[in-house]
Amino acid sequence: MRASDLLHPRPEGLYCPPGDFFIDPVRPVNRALITHGHSDHARSGHRSVLATQQTLDIMGLRYGENFADTTQAAQLGETIVLDGVSISFHPAGHVLGSAQIAVEHQGTRIVASGDYKRQKDATCAPFEPIQCDVFITEATFGLPVFRHPPDTEEIARLLKSAAQFPERSHLVGAYALGKAQRVMRLLRDAGYDRPIYIHGALERLSEYYQTQGIDLGTLEPATVEGGKQDFAGAVVVGPPSAFADRWARRFPDPISCFASGWMRIRQRAKQGGVELPLIISDHADWDELTATIKETGAEEIWVTHGREEALVRWCELEGIAARPLHLVGYEDEGD
Ligand SMILES: [Zn+2]
Secondary structure (H helix, E strand, C coil): CCHHHHCEEECCEEEECCCCEEECCCCCCCEEECCCCCCCCCCCCEEEEEECHHHHHHHHHHHCCCCEEEEEECCECCEEEECCEEEEEEECCCCCCCEEEEEEECCEEEEECCCCCCCCCCCCCCCCCCCCCEEEEEECCCCCCCCCCCHHHHHHHHHHHHHHCCCCCEEEECCCCCHHHHHHHHHHHCCCCCCEEECHHHHHHHHHHHHCCCCCCCEEECCCCCCHHHHCCCEEEECHHHHHCHHHHHCCCCEEEEECHHHHCHHHHHHCCCCEEECCCCCCCHHHHHHHHHHHCCCEEEEEEECHHHHHHHHHHCCCEEEECCCCCCCCCCC
């Protein structure tokens, strides 16, 4: 069977005709397979959802328990057959619960990796390369200029600044699912044992991470009672959107930090008024993308959401067939 008969783009998302399901559909569908809980991949309103238990839990936290009519939890590595198509979920190393989805039918295997990274991350299971005929890769940071430094170095810069300016607060912008918890965990692994103050938008997800055995230490709400002095020397974590509003003005002489792969681009940090850019990404950088493509042994690569052209070109130079997938509606909230 031709790979494009097994999976191909439709306006709703990536569709599998023989299995009659979509992967990460952007519109409501009958049967959705979801790679991870970021809002551009995991939407509410599908009739049935198949995902890892953690992704289902995260969707429940974000959209309410009735986000779908029916749900089914996929165990990592276990094969589920849908209308003769074999499906299995494998860790993607992106955020808690994130999975690649392998789809196999009549001897052809395609792996839709969703979003992924290869850097070590104590808040989720590590990416596992899966041998396949076609590998679908993201390309958020699909340019050679994107090389993420070790996250421990970035956190060390944050802690150094906090020690240097004990009277100021450090406001760290980090996406609510995944990045925020990873930053907190990195702080703990670096020996930071003071309470970490969090914006209300991070509360439920951070609590959920703790119930899944990811120790984030003492987290306290970043609320105003007691006046500004309370936050002198504090590390405060909040979603990037909160930094533009009144919430951010309650902190004493704050140093604005932002944890994102985009912080590699100096101009971008400057425009956003970020004083301390932290290059911490939940996506593969250029070296991770190209190494992963080789590891999967795939003869063909489909490239989606991001800088498709450069990665397609790289594959061609390596003698690997490649094409952009042109899926619409993915603007990752967790870069
Ligand atoms: Zn994502």
